[in-house]
Amino acid sequence: MELLLVEDNARISEFIVKGLEENGYSVVLSDNGVDARSRIAQKEWDLILLDIMLPDIDGIELLQYARFKKIYTPILVISALGEPDDKVKALDYGADDYLSKPFHFKELIARINALTRRAKLRYDDTSDILKCEDLVLYIDKHKVERGGREIKLTLQEFKLLKLLMENKNRVLARTQILDTVWGINYDTNTNVVDVYISYLRNKIDVEGTAKLIDTVKGRGYLIRTHD
Incomplete structure (x- = not known):
């Protein structure tokens, strides 16, 4: 190495x-x-x-x-x-x-x-594309689209969304998100996860579309399908 x-x-x-x-x-x-x-x-x-x-x-x-x-x-x-x-x-x-x-x-x-x-x-990971409803994430291209419209994300936003989509319909705790996306031991009282979830919602859950990112009180966050 x-x-x-x-x-x-x-x-x-x-x-x-x-x-x-x-x-x-x-x-x-x-x-x-x-x-x-x-x-x-x-x-x-x-x-x-x-x-x-x-x-x-x-x-x-x-x-x-x-x-x-x-x-x-x-x-x-x-x-x-x-x-x-x-x-x-x-x-x-x-x-x-x-x-x-x-x-x-x-x-x-x-x-x-x-x-x-x-x-x-x-x-x-052999899968290059992650999907949730009409939201599509292209891993290799570092590109995200919803309903065919490209969404510009920062690197950390992209990594957070990728984690959520890899665990679709599964609740992820804040500590798990911190460890996977940021990779450092933040103070457990930090609100960085909440802040970035808000950033993602503002870009992805726009008016006129189904809300995909949910908060599960006391547990964490998930991205869910609406089947």
Whole structure:
């Protein structure tokens, strides 16, 4: 498994590279944003470990670049910026997980393993299209339509809708949604799931259409058919 580490702090990068190689990973180091952008574009990595504060091009710009180019390699942000707003911003721009510095190395390995497992499950899924009533989600194209009308979603909105549609007519708890879509251990009192459900409803459950996304009080959310 080949990982790209984007980190400009020599002490930290040496620590991470040494630890990952001892755990059987092959690691390529990039210490600035310009070089990282080139490496991200040149080949397909199994996982990208990305710092936010970088010379030339910062980590958020690299996230935007990768997702704009439809590069869906799992990206784990590792940053000293540990405030909730910093995490939400990175996740909104396409990060799959977020780990704050300083961290325990065992946790880094666990998060890498979790992300690569999820990626493998996605690649093994032979179904490219998910449907619920007149709502259609094209996985590979990252495209959503309802009644033939295209709906523009952010990456996190798309991931949330995909999870709901993969579990059609099944209630998903907020904690399950957090773990699967955002991949980090949020404070259980966070309302990020509720906020994104509201975003999806505003785009999908428009006037004149059946309401597909339901709240099950005390349990969570589901997307249901109306057979």
